[in-house]
Amino acid sequence: MKHFRTQITNSSIESAGLVKDPYQALAEYIWNGFDADAHTVTVDFISNELGHLSQIRISDDGTGIPYPRLAEAFGNFLDSAKRKVPKRTSYTRGRKGKGRFSFSLFATRAKWDTRYADSEHDNFGYSIQIARDNKQAFDFTEPAPTTRGTGTTVELEGIFGLSASALASEDFEQFLAQEFGWFLLLNKKNGRQLMLNGIPLAYTQIIDETDHRQWTISADDDTDYVFEIQYTQWKVNIGDRYYYYFLNGRHLEVAKVLSSFNNNAISFHHSVFIQSTFFDDFFQNDMALAQEDNLFSERLQQVVYRKLQTELRDLLSGKQKKFILEKTVEHKIKQIADQGLLPSYTDSADDQHRQHTLLQLIKIIYAADPRSFVGVKPSFTQSYISFLDLLLQSDQRAHLVSVLTRSTAFGEKDRQRLEALLS
Numbered sequence: 001m002k003h004f005r006t007q008i009t010n011s012s013i014e015s016a017g018l019v020k021d022p023y024q025a026l027a028e029y030i031w032n033g034f035d036a037d038a039h040t041v042t043v044d045f046i047s048n049e050l051g052h053l054s055q056i057r058i059s060d061d062g063t064g065i066p067y068p069r070l071a072e073a074f075g076n077f078l079d080s081a082k083r084k085v086p087k088r089t090s091y092t093r094g095r096k097g098k099g100r101f102s103f104s105l106f107a108t109r110a111k112w113d114t115r116y117a118d119s120e121h122d123n124f125g126y127s128i129q130i131a132r133d134n135k136q137a138f139d140f141t142e143p144a145p146t147t148r149g150t151g152t153t154v155e156l157e158g159i160f161g162l163s164a165s166a167l168a169s170e171d172f173e174q175f176l177a178q179e180f181g182w183f184l185l186l187n188k189k190n191g192r193q194l195m196l197n198g199i200p201l202a203y204t205q206i207i208d209e210t211d212h213r214q215w216t217i218s219a220d221d222d223t224d225y226v227f228e229i230q231y232t233q234w235k236v237n238i239g240d241r242y243y244y245y246f247l248n249g250r251h252l253e254v255a256k257v258l259s260s261f262n263n264n265a266i267s268f269h270h271s272v273f274i275q276s277t278f279f280d281d282f283f284q285n286d287m288a289l290a291q292e293d294n295l296f297s298e299r300l301q302q303v304v305y306r307k308l309q310t311e312l313r314d315l316l317s318g319k320q321k322k323f324i325l326e327k328t329v330e331h332k333i334k335q336i337a338d339q340g341l342l343p344s345y346t347d348s349a350d351d352q353h354r355q356h357t358l359l360q361l362i363k364i365i366y367a368a369d370p371r372s373f374v375g376v377k378p379s380f381t382q383s384y385i386s387f388l389d390l391l392l393q394s395d396q397r398a399h400l401v402s403v404l405t406r407s408t409a410f411g412e413k414d415r416q417r418l419e420a421l422l423s
Helices: 010-014 022-035 067-075 099-105 170-186 277-281 303-338 349-368 378-393 397-407 412-422
Strands: 002-005 040-047 053-060 109-117 123-131 137-140 151-157 193-196 207-218 224-234 243-247 253-258 270-275
Touching: 022 040, 022 053, 022 099, 022 151, 022 170, 067 123, 099 109, 099 123, 170 193, 170 224, 170 270, 207 303, 224 277, 224 303, 270 303, 303 349, 349 378, 349 412, 378 397, 397 412
Parallel strands: 040 193, 243 270
Antiparallel strands: 002 137, 040 053, 053 151, 109 123, 109 151, 123 137, 207 224, 224 270, 243 253
């Protein structure tokens, strides 16, 4: 074993914001495997005769840690090699080099056995070891030829504060499903999987709805491009923001772009996967390096991509309205009523009709633009609803359509529903 002392200190590591949740700490090591282009990451929990957790092992079949990059990978905290790679797809999660130290939350030492291919495509293997009480240094062996395939196995030993039952619980599997389900679904056709004690991680239990569609979009030269669309609505929050993921003809992700439905505060958890040979010519070097907004900077004006964007926005807009009407609107109406924000009504037929019309109007507005009633002060909501109620009773009722169309993100179907209500 050789010894290498870095310029970092235990206190600098602790003050840099390591994760405090053991589940999230283990997720760091799993992501490291997928970052290394692993197809399979395996997590095994080893218990002793008394049933206590004695070792956690995370193995992957990725590219390993090349020996020439050892000092860079383990000696430069908060400046990992992954941090220098522009993050334009889902395949590089770790950015600050913290993940390798997260074991210290629940283990006394960590050992990496890694195998990599050199420039001649020969495989070599070596090991690295870090102790919890001396994280500013690590021990390592010299690389030696190996017949084994590339990959890395991390063994965490001296486990404390974490039980075998916790890692065998439904809570842990649910956490992994939320953290990795979207990624495994994204890469399902490429065989990526996460194994938990020899069993593939299940994540379909967090899927609320899946919708498959096929669109054909024509370019100006009459060339047709076929797009396979998979919309997925999740029951719970997931480990990524809400994106359109673009995959080429080999089902490999080439880019992802934020959907326009990320900040509506209504728990509309969704992902959209778009696969087409149209994206075969999109390579990492073609894309803007600085901002995800510019991923398609040279192609944004293409007719096909513009049409695709419009179709995707319409798809998500319809899905959001459906979600609101089926899952959240009644809760929102009850919340508004419980807060005393609705006008007072008598039991007369006229008042009951007026109340019904107002509530239907609120539902239409909320479905079209949830921000009208989300994150707004109750006093403003009460004033807004009172204003709508007054207009419904006045001779200006007919003008509500034009007023709301100008002030709210109404589509044609929303306008039609509004006109039918007011007629």
